[in-house]
Amino acid sequence: PLLSRFTLAYPEVRLIVTTGTTAGLVTDILDYRLDGAFVAGPVDHPDLLGQVVFSEELVLVTPPSVSCLKALTLNGELRTIVFRLGCSYRRRLENLLGGMGIANARPLELGSLDAIIACVEAGVGVTLLPRGVVSTAVQAGRVAAHKLPGAEAHAETIFIRRTDTYLSSAMKAFLAMYEAPAGS
Numbered sequence: 771p772l773l774s775r776f777t778l779a780y781p782e783v784r785l786i787v788t789t790g791t792t793a794g795l796v797t798d799i800l801d802y803r804l805d806g807a808f809v810a811g812p813v814d815h816p817d818l819l820g821q822v823v824f825s826e827e828l829v830l831v832t833p834p835s836v837s838c839l840k841a842l843t844l845n846g847e848l849r850t851i852v853f854r855l856g857c858s859y860r861r862r863l864e865n866l867l868g869g870m871g872i873a874n875a876r877p878l879e880l881g882s883l884d885a886i887i888a889c890v891e892a893g894v895g896v897t898l899l900p901r902g903v904v905s906t907a908v909q910a911g912r913v914a915a916h917k918l919p920g921a922e923a924h925a926e927t928i929f930i931r932r933t934d935t936y937l938s939s940a941m942k943a944f945l946a947m948y949e950a951p952a953g954s
Contacts, residue, residue: 792813796809799930800815802935805941807929808927809858809927810925817933819930819932820929821949826902826926829917831887834913836916838916843870848875849878850877850896852877852878853880863896886899
């Protein structure tokens with residue numbers, strides 16, 4: 771919604787959107803290849819400024835046949851369906867499974883959310899994603915979403931930028947737009 775509002779309000783601004791892992795986007799900001807990025811927080815670096823844009827609930831996504839998280843520990847060969855190394859949700863999933871005593875899960879790296887959800891639906895493995903991303907698949911009964919305990923369930927998306935770069939009028943307008951509630 772934020773990008774949509776911005777492009778409608780400022781059609782003359784040339785906005786280029788790219789995707790990547792949190793680690794890759796942080797590197798691109800630090801190396802001056804991007805002006806700003808939405809990443810999964812927290813990000814703590816002295817050369818970066820970050821502001822929370824929204825918070826989400828993370829869920830463990832499994833095939834519908836998995837009724838509870840404990841059932842995962844019974845599977846001798848668990849596969850995780852994830853983005854490449856550098857993805858913060860992948861790191862969180864690995865930490866979650868490690869905390870459950872599952873240290874031998876094998877990752878299958880894919881490049882799109884649709885492919886990840888389709889593989890989970892097909893029973894290939896499990897993943898960790900924001901509830902909003904999988905809500906349609908959950909409602910259709912294609913996958914199951916399992917609540918996570920406490921702080922593990924909370925994820926913030928932050929907008930980061932360098933501390934030492936010039937703030938263009940377009941960037942100032944963008945920052946002001948996400949600081950103001952929709953409809954203001």
